[in-house]
Amino acid sequence: MNAALIIETTIVVCMHAVGVAMLLALWRLLRGPSVPDRILALDTLSVTAIALLMLFGMHLDSPIYFEAALVLAMLGFCSTVVLSKYVLRRDIVE
Template identity: 55%
Template sequence: MIEIALTIALGCVALALVLNLWSLLKGPTAPDRILALDTMVINAIALIVLFGIHADTSVFFEAALLMAMVGFVSTVAYTKFLLRGDIVE
């Protein structure tokens, strides 16, 4: 039963990732694209976690944690660059 749920969840998250890619490419403004990129990172983290559950190993959870930290820092950097034009003050 868990295999069916994991397959459905992987399909839904993959579909959300494709729709976020569409939003990233089509976004009318830069803040919309930054938001789409941040949402793509969250969906990628969800894919990693679901694959970790499927593979029954904890290595993927550590990778998801690292990706979450890198995604947060990159979102902050993109936003700061958009607002000020410079990342390092």
């Protein structure tokens, strides 16, 4: 078999697996019994979205998706910190 075909097939299979992980994280976000569970699900959804963007960039061989994944990583980190701080103190600004 051709090595390029194996790599492309592996990338597509991984994209499907990450898509299933995103659906499970979305289910936990909607069904979560508590607020910390929902924050963790949102963070997991952010990480899986980053992984999906990276895989999609590899699939299309385009560097723009890597930059979009970097921006999403920064926004995901900031949103997790802000939401966690709000849950702990009920105030965002000190």
